[in-house]
Amino acid sequence: MSAIELTIDGKKIEVEPGTTILEAARQLGIDIPTFCYDPELPSNGACRICVVEVEKARALVASCVAPAGSDMVVHTASERVINARRAILSLLVANHPLDCITCEKTGECKLQDYCYRYGVADSEFSGEVKELSDDDSNAFFVRDMNKCILCGICVGKCQDVIGAGAIDFTKRGFVANVGPAFEDSIEDSTCVFCGLCIDSCPVGALIPKYSLGKGRPWEITKTRAVCPYCSIGCNVNLHVKANEVIGVTPVETNPVNRGHLCIKGKFGWDYLKSGDRLTRPLIKSNGVFLEVSWEEALALIADNIDEVKTRYGSDAIMGLCSPKTTNEESYLFQKLIRSLGTNNVDSYTRHCHAPAVDGMMEAFGSAAMTNSIEELSDTGAILVVAADPAESHPVISYRVREAVRNGAQLIVADPEPIGLTDLAQHYLPLYEGSAVALVNAMAYIIIEEGLQDQAFIDKRTEGYAAFKAAVSKYSIQDAAEVTGIGEEELRSAARAYAGAEKAAIISTVGANYSAAGGGLVLALANLALLTGNLGKESAGLYLPYGENNLQGVSDMGALPAVLSGYQLVKEKAVRDKFSRSWKTEINQNAGLSAAEVFTSGENSAIKALYILDENPVTCIGEENVETVQFLANLDFLIVQDIFMTETAALADVILPAAAFAEQEGTYTNTERRVQLTRQAVNPPGEAFPGWAIIAELAGWLGFEWIYDGPSDVFDEMTSLTPQYAGMSYERLKTRGLQWPCPSEDHPGTAVLYEGRFSRGLGLFTVVDDQTAVPSRTEISVSSAAAYHACQCQSDSMSKRSVINNFKRDSGR
């Protein structure tokens, strides 16, 4: 279709057919006021503040719904238009409390701004003012519905974008309102406290409690940072006044969260101000901690490390790195440990994801999310197996909802309803433990009905014949019996997945610390290979990690057998490259893994341990006793953390570190996107950024490291790490970059395996076990402690935050 040309306020513009007058005007930089319009919601044309005059049209039109027409001549600020807007404002003001002096929204309120713009000071209509009482039942935000102008944006956001469905319009006429069912308080509703309604409300009806009385918009500076909780890595604006974070809003312009957050990102940062923060180095002396200077603490560490090294050798030293540290910190950490002559460095929580990593390694030759989170919105079909993204990775569930709004088929296979079931065209409540059978049955149906992508199979895969033979061993009736899902449902789900041009799979089974999960990962990889849903946009396998920088910490080489970029320690050329850069020898033997060491109890070979931001004492549930025993047997324990944790309490030296808002650095999210997080406030007391502490300690240990700042560390790392080679802080500023990014002119890689898998051909694997894989719910019951382990660092933050107040009863 050809473009449409129209004239707005005397300026000509060409737009795509279907563009609204409002959008066309915005392209010209003309600001038309809006209340009820939101780009991600269907326009309802309810408020009419956006009216414009179209020549030859009798009535004024609502520009947010009216499409631009050929040769239209539009006036956005004619006298008629302005009078109409004044009348609307006047009506709104008539029953508005107008307590702007104390209203938190002053300065950012659309009603206030537009009244100012059009000179509406008071109402010519004397209206009854509503007298509803505030709802401040919850720990997070206040709802003052007397200020609500019934624009409906919060309703749309809550129902369509978030899927919580906590609120809707109620009643009508003068008593019309927006709120939860049965006029309950928001606390008793299905609200998940994502805060999106707060961030979208044009007026001061919804106010976060954290900002009450804390500051005016013009007193606040905003610093862009990355949420430290989960592996999505949402971008946030930290609102700062007088070196204090007093609020958080989502960044709207980045591809990861696009203006959305979950409760953790919106409300979970107040642990920054927790009284439990460590503010000075501590040394244990006769069982009690004494505050000491940095010099004293670092000298003591250097002495003890030297002593252990001399008495027991380098391999008696180990470093344990948290998946919450920045790339710079974890890179320097493994460099320090390796410079001491050992490869004993690991990230404890990585083993939680071993099934996902191992399965993908086998099928594709490398292990990472194959596609990007934002691509989900454009996919044609989504299969969710053994996952509840609304709980574990909320932003992924928002994208799934968006995809379904855009017409995608959604298949949810879970014994219990999950947060996306309401939307699923295909809900398969399969029996516990039958997920592999279900996925195999889908594969069988796809082959039987000829829906596979034969060209892809022929050209890009191997092992198909054996796989085909294996899935054909069972009839659909067998599968129906094992899974409890009828043949028709199985068929229609298989057709929905295979019939889509692009289809994606989401599962967190890999995040469950369960070896059996590996079978499901392989079965899912088979399904994607079978339908050619790899190596192209909006398809692939989404097996998101838990902790925020697990991807980055692994990429940085905080692992016993590999250096940064998964370069093998055992390869001489790799060791030589790093030795040259680091000016130190690298041990050729892979180090011990955390899992090995932590279960070795009294017999451990490790005498000195340096722990970054990990709390293994409470992390690992049942192994607790063994861990404490192991830690107690050490000659020397160093803990670097932001809190006094149960593990820190066992340390000989505690080093106080900066938290996320207090330092600059990078994190790599679960879609391989490296993102820059900035410093908004100073660390408390004498706490320091982790990377700087490690660099300082290196000096005390006799290494000559000179870094001007975290970007220096990053640059050294990129020079040694092929996947990151083309990155720099400058390039990461706005959207970040997804690895591999091999050169400075490379745009980063949104989609893995275009044209080639890391191992060459994609491998079909026979997963011939009909019952081996526990479902999500089974896992959450039987391995609750283990699953918890994968979130332990987040727990130490969230339990010191207001978000600890949010306990959703399980009934959804």
Place this chain on the structure above:
Amino acid sequence: MEEQLNSVFASYQGEKSELIPVLQDVQEELGYLPEEAIREVARFVRLPEAKVFGVATFYARFHLHPRGEHIIRLCCGTACHVRGASKVADRVKDVLSVGVGETTEDMKFTYEEVACIGACGLAPVMTIDDKTFGKLDPDKTEKTIKKFGEDSSEGGEA
């Protein structure tokens, strides 16, 4: 109630688009829409409770409270308002000790306020069931209601 709801649900698929007919049938079955029924309907058609509640409170034909034997509708349209409907309203609420939309304890009367019913010449106007009473004042209204209550309790020949 569960059985009654299930018998209504039996003739539907549980699609979102069925919300309004399902609510109608449930109301027919139960006489009104109790909270529990709204929750069950929401679950059945897979919509948020807030949405179902919103719809149920938007349309005047849905009732969230039990309805009395007789429905009093007082017109609060402009003409009636001008001629003193609000004084009449106060008296009705007083006599029956109910608020708008509520039902008397003996389940005899439900009191509602409505917009113009097209009998402005008789303003202020109210209807009780299908009978219309015009040119009301508070005393006349009180008498009418009392009489209506007695008549119907004597055997409901009205």
